[in-house]
Amino acid sequence: MSKILAVGTVAFDEIITPFGKTGKILGGSASYISLAAQKLIDDIGIVSVVGSDFPENYLQKFISRGIDISGIEKLENEKTFYWKGRYHNDLNRRDTLVTEVNALAHFNPVVPDDYRDAEFLMLGNLHPALQKAVINQMKKRPKLVALDTMNFWMDTAWDELMQVLKLVDILIINDEEARQLSKDYSLVRAAKTIQQKGPKYLIIKKGEHGALLFHDKDIFFAPALPLEDVFDPTGAGDTFAGGFIGRLAKLEDIGFEAMKSAVICGSNLASFTVEEFGTQRLENLNKTEIKERLQEFIHLTQFEIELV
Amino acid sequence: MSKILAVGTVAFDEIITPFGKTGKILGGSASYISLAAQKLIDDIGIVSVVGSDFPENYLQKFISRGIDISGIEKLENEKTFYWKGRYHNDLNRRDTLVTEVNALAHFNPVVPDDYRDAEFLMLGNLHPALQKAVINQMKKRPKLVALDTMNFWMDTAWDELMQVLKLVDILIINDEEARQLSKDYSLVRAAKTIQQKGPKYLIIKKGEHGALLFHDKDIFFAPALPLEDVFDPTGAGDTFAGGFIGRLAKLEDIGFEAMKSAVICGSNLASFTVEEFGTQRLENLNKTEIKERLQEFIHLTQFEIELV
Numbered sequence: 351m352s353k354i355l356a357v358g359t360v361a362f363d364e365i366i367t368p369f370g371k372t373g374k375i376l377g378g379s380a381s382y383i384s385l386a387a388q389k390l391i392d393d394i395g396i397v398s399v400v401g402s403d404f405p406e407n408y409l410q411k412f413i414s415r416g417i418d419i420s421g422i423e424k425l426e427n428e429k430t431f432y433w434k435g436r437y438h439n440d441l442n443r444r445d446t447l448v449t450e451v452n453a454l455a456h457f458n459p460v461v462p463d464d465y466r467d468a469e470f471l472m473l474g475n476l477h478p479a480l481q482k483a484v485i486n487q488m489k490k491r492p493k494l495v496a497l498d499t500m501n502f503w504m505d506t507a508w509d510e511l512m513q514v515l516k517l518v519d520i521l522i523i524n525d526e527e528a529r530q531l532s533k534d535y536s537l538v539r540a541a542k543t544i545q546q547k548g549p550k551y552l553i554i555k556k557g558e559h560g561a562l563l564f565h566d567k568d569i570f571f572a573p574a575l576p577l578e579d580v581f582d583p584t585g586a587g588d589t590f591a592g593g594f595i596g597r598l599a600k601l602e603d604i605g606f607e608a609m610k611s612a613v614i615c616g617s618n619l620a621s622f623t624v625e626e627f628g629t630q631r632l633e634n635l636n637k638t639e640i641k642e643r644l645q646e647f648i649h650l651t652q653f654e655i656e657l658v
Numbered sequence: 659m660s661k662i663l664a665v666g667t668v669a670f671d672e673i674i675t676p677f678g679k680t681g682k683i684l685g686g687s688a689s690y691i692s693l694a695a696q697k698l699i700d701d702i703g704i705v706s707v708v709g710s711d712f713p714e715n716y717l718q719k720f721i722s723r724g725i726d727i728s729g730i731e732k733l734e735n736e737k738t739f740y741w742k743g744r745y746h747n748d749l750n751r752r753d754t755l756v757t758e759v760n761a762l763a764h765f766n767p768v769v770p771d772d773y774r775d776a777e778f779l780m781l782g783n784l785h786p787a788l789q790k791a792v793i794n795q796m797k798k799r800p801k802l803v804a805l806d807t808m809n810f811w812m813d814t815a816w817d818e819l820m821q822v823l824k825l826v827d828i829l830i831i832n833d834e835e836a837r838q839l840s841k842d843y844s845l846v847r848a849a850k851t852i853q854q855k856g857p858k859y860l861i862i863k864k865g866e867h868g869a870l871l872f873h874d875k876d877i878f879f880a881p882a883l884p885l886e887d888v889f890d891p892t893g894a895g896d897t898f899a900g901g902f903i904g905r906l907a908k909l910e911d912i913g914f915e916a917m918k919s920a921v922i923c924g925s926n927l928a929s930f931t932v933e934e935f936g937t938q939r940l941e942n943l944n945k946t947e948i949k950e951r952l953q954e955f956i957h958l959t960q961f962e963i964e965l966v
Contacts, residue, residue, distance in 0.1 A: 440843065535748065538886045559867040562884060571881045571958050576870060578846045610961040641965060650879050651959050653918040657949060 352493070352599040353393040355465045356383040356592070357484050358474020359454060360398040360408075360422055361431040365627060366447075367582050368439050375628040376408045377433065379474030379498065382585040384417045385632045386592025386619045387472075389640060391599045395465040397421035397484065401430040401453040411633060420462045428453040441580050442557060461487040469493040470599040472591060473518070475500050478510040485517050494604050496520045496595055497549070498587070504530050512547065519604070520551035522591050528554045537562065538569075551609065553594070555587055563613050565606055572613045575621040575646060582627045586620040589632060593619035618643050660801070660907040661701040663773045664691040664900070665792050666782020667762060668706040668716075668730055669739040673935060674755075675890050676747050683936040684716045685741065687782030687806065690893040692725045693940045694900025694927045695780075697948060699907045703773040705729035705792065709737040709761040719941060728770045736761040749888050750865060769795040777801040778907040780899060781826070783808050786818040793825050802912050804828045804903055805857070806895070812838050820855065827912070828859035830899050836862045845870065846877075859917065861902070863895055871921050873914055880921045883929040883954060890935045894928040897940060901927035926951050 363377025380398045387394050395418035402424060412419050434448035459480055471492040473481040481497060497518040503511050504527070515521065521544060525537060531547075532540035541552050541564040552564040558580070560573040594609075594616035601608045621643060622631045671685025688706045695702050703726035710732060720727050742756035767788055779800040781789040789805060805826040811819050812835070823829065829852060833845060839855075840848035849860050849872040860872040866888070868881040902917075902924035909916045929951060930939045 536886055538884045556867070559864070560881070569884055569958055570961070571884070572961075573868070573879045573881065576846045576877055576879070578844055607962065611963040614961055614963060644963065644965060648963070648965075650877055651961075653878070653880075653922055653959075654915065655919040655922060655952065655956070657952060 351391060351393060352470055352602055353395065353465060353468040354387050354391060354470045354472060354595055354599050355395050355397065355461065355468035355484075355492075356380045356387065356472045356474065357397045357459060357481070358383060358476060358498075358588070359431050360396065360400050360404070361433065361454075363584060363628060364432070364434040364448070365582055365584055366436040367441065368437065369581055370627070372627050374432065376411065377584065377628060378431065379588045381629055382588035382623065382632070383472050383474055383592035383595070384412065385415070385629055386589040386616075386623075387596030387599070388415050388417055389619060389635065389637070390593065390596030390615065392416055394418065395421055395462060395468065397459045397461055397465075399423045399425060399453050399457040399459075401428040402426050404430045411629070418462070418464065421460065421465065423457075423460070425453045425456055428456065435584075437583065441583055444583075459484050459487075469602075470595050471495045472595045473497040474588060474591070478503055478507050478514040482510070482514040482517065485514070493602075494519050494595070494598060496522055496591065498522050498591055499527065501527055501530050515548035518549050520553065521549040522553040522555065522594070524555045524557065524587065528552075553613065555590060557583070557586070561590065561613055561617060563609055565609070568606055570606070570610045570613060572617045572647075573650060574617060575643065575650065577621065577624065580624045583624050584628060585623050585632075589623040590616035590620040592616070614644070614647055618647055659699060659701060660778055660910055661703070661773060661776040662695050662699060662778045662780060662903055662907050663703050663705065663769065663776035664688045664695065664780045664782065665705045665767060665789070666691060666784060666806075666896070667739050668704065668708050668712070669741065669762075671892060671936060672740070672742040672756075673890055673892055674744040675749065676745065677889055678935070680935050682740065684719065685892065685936060686739065687896045689937055690896035690931065690940070691780050691782055691900035691903070692720065693723070693937055694897040694924075694931075695904030695907070696723050696725055697927060697943065697945070698901065698904030698923065700724055702726065703729055703770060703776065705767045705769055705773075707731045707733060707761050707765040707767075708739075710734050712738045719937070726770070726772065729768065729773065731765075731768070733761045733764055736764065743892075745891065749891055752891075767792050767795075777910075778903050779803045780903045781805040782896060782899070786811055786815050786822040790818070790822040790825065793822070801910075802827050802903070802906060804830055804899065806830050806899055807835065809835055809838050823856035826857050828861065829857040830861040830863065830902070832863045832865070832895065836860075861921065863898060865891070865894070869898065869921055869925060871917055873917070876914055878914070878918045878921060880925045880955075881958060882925060883951065883958065885929065885932065888932045891932050892936060893931050893940075897931040898924035898928040900924070922952070922955055926955055
């Protein structure tokens with residue numbers, strides 16, 4: 351079976367929603383990506399950085415699930431990246447209250463030897479130069495390189511972002527980011543523009559409105575599962591990415607049909623993440639629950655119609 | 659084959675979009691509903707009202723397609739209902755510039771004898787008392803009564819709306835209307851509340867974000883087709899309703915599986931309507947185009963995944 355290398359933040363989040371608030375809890379893109387992918391495949395390694403304040407029991411959440419953390423560097427005399435945010439009532443918008451970059455400012459990703467031959471590389475949202483540095487450390491070109499980014503890097507590191515985009519197979523971003531990256535409001539036209547920048551595949555996440563997968567002239571759409579209540583959207587996008595790449599690594603197939611089912615797996619896992627604060631729901635999620643909800647996705651989307 | 663009775667406005671629209679503007683063109687809910695349903699079934703009658711200014715060549719659009727207009731009353735000394743609106747750049751929002759109710763203020767719907775036994779009744783957006791008056795004229799309970807309404811009637815005719823809702827099988831409204839009707843932001847909870855008001859089935863249209871079909875615990879979702887450009891969204895919702903009921907009338911089946919394919923047919927036809935101003939695209943649409951786009955919907959949404 352294939353290996354996944356997940357690169358991104360392992361961090362503290364503090365979250366306020368209309369339903370409640372947390373203290374400093376486990377957050378970060380690499381946390382969600384790896385915990386989600388672990389539902390589908392065994393061999394996952396993380397490359398990230400934390401400070402000396404990062405609690406052992408948070409690292410144990412990865413270790414106990416067989417996730418390799420030898421690539422998580424612990425910087426002495428530094429604190430862990432910390433984000434605090436408050437969601438609006440509709441949970442579609444949020445305000446950042448605090449961002450402390452801390453240890454992340456000194457992040458110099460080093461891929462452990464055991465993962466330099468990983469077939470699947472998921473580059474979580476980070477400075478594009480760091481994302482590129484990771485690609486360069488791989489012994490051979492992975493079967494699939496997926497990348498997430500955000501508006502901030504488009505504003506502050508455009509050239510580096512363009513460079514790394516040329517090296518990746520699939521870009522996974524949200525609708526706002528796709529619009530900014532392409533300078534086009536229409537997502538279909540945005541997808542064409544973005545595919546010309548390097549990635550042959552593109553996923554545009556639309557939050558509660560689902561996700562679109564683009565490749566050449568092919569488009570696939572997966573809805574988000576309609577939920578009575580979204581409790582905390584934090585990490586939904588990274589969970590999606592983890593479920594997506596986990597599915598492809600399990601199938602060892604990167605064709606469009608495989609990617610369709612991977613988008614569904616990503617949406618499926620993301621639908622759990624939003625049900626509780628932080629990584630909580632993902633941590634206690636079992637295979638029966640995943641399978642049952644997959645059945646719900648099938649009921650939700652599959653239909654029969656004659657073409658005559 | 660079944661008969662459809664479509665009740666609603668036959669009117670003048672004047673439309674301004676970022677891409678251009680029209681003069682007074684054919685509009686109105688019954689126009690879109692009947693022109694869409696006519697792609698799927700032959701026997702459709704309209705009940706509506708126009709003024710003496712309504713041009714013969716607009717009526718010919720219906721007549722030449724075999725749509726029965728004996729239920730369109732022409733009021734002498736009255737002008738036809740007229741709406742003028744301007745869409746914002748994103749085409750998701752619009753401002754009403756002019757509404758002249760005109761002949762519609764005197765509308766007293768009379769169902770022609772030939773259509774009092776229609777098996778499928780589509781009540782377009784009108785005062786709920788008029789919608790009820792139509793139901794009461796039917797010789798026997800239609801196989802399916804579908805109803806559209808809007809926020810305006812929730813604000814001004816709540817009690818009459820509640821009365822007519824008890825008489826219908828399916829309500830077809832948009833997300834904002836569902837939220838106002840249920841007083842709940844969550845569409846899943848809104849659907850439960852609305853089903854308790856009468857309609858056993860509910861469709862919530864989300865514009866470019868697709869449509870949800872609810873029945874008991876069953877949910878089906880159909881995306882809107884991702885388009886490079888939406889040219890004019892006017893009439894998309896009514897086209898959806900016409901395609902939906904047209905499909906059910908063709909199948910003579912009102913089970914949930916049939917409704918799923920009907921939602922797809924509605925989305926399919928609506929994806930054409932938005933490509934040109936007014937009813938233009940719907941008028942010149944042929945069966946091959948519809949079939950090809952149906953294939954696109956299948957590619958867009960259907961996937962294979964093992965459940966083990």
